[in-house]
Amino acid sequence: MIPQEFVLFFSLALFCIGVFGILVRRNLLFILISIEIMLNAVAVLFVAASHYHNNADGQIMYLLILTLAASEVAVGLGLLIQMYRRTHTLDVDRLSSMKG
Amino acid sequence: MIEKLVPLFSSIPNILFVIASAVALLSAIFTVTRHNAVHALLYLVITMMAISLIFFLLGAPFAAALQIIVYAGAIMVLFVFVTMMLHQGEATIIQEKQLYQPSKSLGASVLCIILLAECLFLLSPLTGEEPLAAFSQAAQTTQTETLLLTGKAATNKAVTDKAVTISGTLASSATVSGATVSGNIGAREIGLTLFGPYLLLVEISALLLLTALIGAFHLGRRHQEGEL
Numbered sequence: 001m002i003p004q005e006f007v008l009f010f011s012l013a014l015f016c017i018g019v020f021g022i023l024v025r026r027n028l029l030f031i032l033i034s035i036e037i038m039l040n041a042v043a044v045l046f047v048a049a050s051h052y053h054n055n056a057d058g059q060i061m062y063l064l065i066l067t068l069a070a071s072e073v074a075v076g077l078g079l080l081i082q083m084y085r086r087t088h089t090l091d092v093d094r095l096s097s098m099k100g
Numbered sequence: 101m102i103e104k105l106v107p108l109f110s111s112i113p114n115i116l117f118v119i120a121s122a123v124a125l126l127s128a129i130f131t132v133t134r135h136n137a138v139h140a141l142l143y144l145v146i147t148m149m150a151i152s153l154i155f156f157l158l159g160a161p162f163a164a165a166l167q168i169i170v171y172a173g174a175i176m177v178l179f180v181f182v183t184m185m186l187h188q189g190e191a192t193i194i195q196e197k198q199l200y201q202p203s204k205s206l207g208a209s210v211l212c213i214i215l216l217a218e219c220l221f222l223l224s225p226l227t228g229e230e231p232l233a234a235f236s237q238a239a240q241t242t243q244t245e246t247l248l249l250t251g252k253a254a255t256n257k258a259v260t261d262k263a264v265t266i267s268g269t270l271a272s273s274a275t276v277s278g279a280t281v282s283g284n285i286g287a288r289e290i291g292l293t294l295f296g297p298y299l300l301l302v303e304i305s306a307l308l309l310l311t312a313l314i315g316a317f318h319l320g321r322r323h324q325e326g327e328l
Contacts, residue, residue: 002113002114002117002157002158003107003108003114005223006108006117006118006121007117007154007158008223009219009220009223010121010124010125010154012216012219012220012223013125013216014124014125014128016212016213016215016216016219017125017128017129017132017212018128018132019212019215020132020205020208020209020212021131021132023205023208023211023212024132024200024204024205024208024209025132025199025200026199026200027137027196027199027200029137029179029182029183029186030132030137030140030200032179033131033132033140033141033144033179034132036144036171036175037128037131037132037144037147040147040148040151040171043151043163043167044151044154044155047155047158047160047163048158050158050160050285051158051159051160051285054283054285055285055293056285056289056290056292056293057293059160059162059163059285059290060290060293060294060298060301062160062163062166063166063290063294063305064301064305066166066170066171067305067308067309068308069170069171069175070170070174070175070309070312071308071309071311071312072312073175073178073179074178074312074313074315074316075312075315075316075319077178077179077182077316077320078315078316078317078318078319078320079319080182080186081182081185081186081319081320082319082320084185084186085322089195090186091199
């Protein structure tokens with residue numbers, strides 16, 4: 001039996017790495033990748049809970065996270081392509097045309 | 101602190117867990133700090149595979165397989181195709197080096213480390229108390245319910261088919277969980293739960309996927325001049 005604290009610690013550390021990625025990167029592609037990392041951290045938590053409680057509900061939630069991640073990536077990458085066509089860069093700071 | 105770390109190295113699955121989680125964390129750090137998008141994506145694949153191994157160690161072989169198929173397969177292919185469309189070799193990397201300078205990420209890393217330290221303190225072996233009383237208590241009650249269910253199943257022949265399956269699987273896991281490996285939750289139990297109590301969620305996720313399909317198609321379309 002893997003100690004629960006360490007699975008939780010792993011999940012939190014992975015989530016923090018994802019937050020760090022979102023904070024420091026200005027490239028939209030890397031922001032999407034960081035979101036994927038954070039979703040994975042939560043998925044680990046769900047599967048671990050399913051393991052320790054001995055029922056399948058956590059893995060159902062994992063399936064839903066998977067669906068969500070797939071849709072999010074599809075729409076996000078569509079937005080990424082549109083942004084590149086319009087601004088010829090992936091720098092999110094350039095998307096400031098609504099500013100005054 | 102050290103004594104608390106000892107059980108982590110007590111059995112082979114635990115050692116494998118430590119190695120896999122170290123690999124996952126390191127490659128996740130590399131993923132968010134690389135300048136070249138292709139390198140970052142390859143590190144991300146390694147992260148996904150390490151997480152898949154962790155799922156396997158947590159007794160979720162179906163989730164492990166899905167992690168490889170969907171994340172390391174499908175989602176990664178999407179990322180790689182988009183990178184192929186947008187990546188222009190050296191120019192992109194030089195541009196990216198201007199966008200992200202590791203020396204300027206000090207503030208963010210300090211904030212993230214504070215957050216992590218706080219979480220670590222809450223979980224922690226440092227305080228010495230039972231850290232996750234609620235979590236482990238819930239697990240224990242599940243175990244007792246398991247025993248009750250198995251008792252019922254043994255005496256009462258007229259239980260429904262589903263209850264028999266659930267108690268059967270839980271019984272097997274309850275007997276095994278005393279040993280090093282806890283019971284696996286395979287595709288059968290997941291399927292029974294998914295198309296039983298969670299049927300509505302399946303419909304909703306179908307809608308979600310359809311919406312995403314239409315949205316991605318619309319966004320990815322090449323617009324004509326003057327048309328918005």
